[in-house]
Amino acid sequence: MRGPLLMLLALALFAVLDANSKVLSGGYHVSQVLAFRYAVLLALLGAARLAVPRAGGGLASHRPGAQLLRSAFMVGSGAGFFLSLRSLPLAEGYLVYFTAPFMLLALFRVLLKEAVPAAAWGWCGVGFVGVLIALWPGLSAGSSWAAYGWGLFGSFCHAMVLVMNRSLRDEPGMARLIFWSAAPALPLLAPWAAAEWVTPSWGDAVALCANGVLAGGATVGLAAAFRHASAGRLAPLEFTALVFAVIADVTVWGVWPAAPVWVGAAVVTFAGVMAQRR
Template sequence: MRGPLLLLSALGLFAVLDANSKLLSGGYHVSQVLAFRYAVLLLLLAVVGLLRGGALGPLRTQRPGAQLLRAGFMVGSGGGFFMSLRHLPLAEGYLVYFTAPFMLLALFRLLLKEPVPASAWGWCAVGFTGVLLALWPGLSAGGAWVAYGWGLVGAFCHAMVLVMNRSLRDEPGMARLILWSAAPTLPLLLPWAWAEWSTPPFGDALALAANGVLAGGATIALAAAFRHASAPRLAPLEFTALVFAVIADVTVWGVWPSAWVWAGAAVVSFAGVMAQRRGRAA
């Protein structure tokens, strides 16, 4: 169960990250938010490296091209979801995100040639049905299609990050993952962030820095999950992020879920449990 538990930990951290990003999205440009995130990641890596030496693993990689490709998709994922959640409620934005498990299964089959059993597709479909059940009453009133488009970009990039995580499972280590995801992209983001810079007060600066800590923890847990389990085992569990989105809506914005959301969350949870039972049996 190590892989599923790591994935659930990553989803919880991503939910807090998304809620924090949504709170920041009204006052700061995406480039500034991402630049803060990567700068904090590199600072934490340097501090831990000085205090603990090689405790986080090696920095060198035998596959720099693959590491850079993963870094690019990580920027696309973070930027896409940030732009989407700027205009959508958190739970509704997650509906677009939930296209990622289907993309993930298809990409694993096409790019990595890993078999995908029919049960994985089936439980993904059940989970997505639960999401539609939860969110359909709100969607029927219409939505921001540009925001949905950004969400699809983020979902595709997220799926590609997971594919690259699986492809790079022979290069574990937190130091390598953080360095090669942050160091190449921060110099590219800084000029853009400088042009759009808005000086944050102390509270917002802490929130921007927290994004880096949350993103680092979620990224490490996500990469570790796909070293211990396959996409067919983990993809249906992605839909449990709806539960984290509901918790965030309640605790941060005071929005209590409707009966439709509770029903959808029950279907999503059932699909996740059944997918794990089938995966363990297989």
């Protein structure tokens, strides 16, 4: 159960990250938020390695091209979800995000030649039905198509990050993962962030730094999960993010879900549990 448990932990951290990013999206440009995120990740890694030499393992990679590709998809995923959730409610944005498990299974089958059991497709379908039950009554007819487009782009990039995690499982180590995720992206984002810079308050500065901590924890959790389990086992668990989105809506914005949301969440949870039993 190590892989599924790591996956659930990563999804919980991503939900908190998305809620935090949605709060920040009202006052800050995506480039500044992402630049802060990667700067914090590198600072934490540097501090850890100063305190404990070689903490987290080595930094060198035998596959730098693949590491750079994963970094690019991570930036795309972060930017896509940030721009999508800026205009959509968190739960509605997650409806678009839940196309990722289907993309993930297809990409694993095509790119990595991994067998995907029919049961995995079936329980992904059940989970998606649960999402529709939960969110259909609240879908706003006037939502921006651009926001949905950014959500689909972020979902595809997210699925590609998971594919790269699986293909790079022969290069373990927290330090290598964080370094190759953040170091290539920060120099590209920094000039853009400087051009769009808004000086944050102390509270917002803490929230911006927290984005880096949350993103780092979620990234490490995802990479570790796909070293221990296959896509067929983990992909259906993506739908449990709906539960975390509901918790965020209640605790951050005080929005209590309607009855269909609870029904849908129950279906999603059931699908995830049955996928694990299979």
